[in-house]
Amino acid sequence: MQPQKTLWFAVIALSLVSAALQLLGLSELLAFKRSDIAHGEWWRLISGNVLHTNWWHVAMNLAGMWVVVFIHRMHYHAIGFLCLMLALCLFEGTGLxxxxxxxxxxxxxxxxxxxxFAFGSLCDIQKHLRSGYLLLAGVIAKVTWEQxxxxxPEVTSLIGAPVATQAHLIGLLSGLLLWGLYWGWCRTRQTTET
Incomplete structure (x- = not known):
């Protein structure tokens, strides 16, 4: 199967998991809750990221994921994408x-x-796509403005909860850090293969 097709299967699978969790109403068991994490429920560091407050929240976040993947699809294959998403969830939860x-x-x-988005923008820059600089500057400016x-307020009203701008900042920093680790790993592999 072609890598692009398997990437979209991975995106569909992640979308279905997120929608199913909303349908089943598993927030009590899986949401990021500081007190429960402090008592050893470490899975909440990851699982809280795929839960949502309501169906508007689900729809907006999944639409955003599809757009971001579409923009940077040339950089991903299914397993790499799922590993990146898992690492981002872990970094996000731990950072929060x-x-x-x-x-x-x-x-x-x-x-x-x-x-x-930040990770994909840096991949664009690495591939000498000038648009990557604009995309990276845009996401940094957005997150800076939110801080x-x-x-x-319209999004807050729609999702029925305050927009966690700290999560956007930690997500951005996590994407930058993970790209740095990925780049370092690629450089190390190139050095050892030559």
């Missing part, structure tokens, strides 16, 4: 837990999407 002690609960994929101005 360690760096934002005031955040007691969190659900949503938007932080991960900021990381995925100053806060989340969009």
């Amino acid at each position: 837990y360690l760096a934002v002690p005031s955040l007691w609960g969190y659900v949503g994929l938007s932080g991960i999407l900021h990381g995925l 100053y101005a806060g989340g969009n």
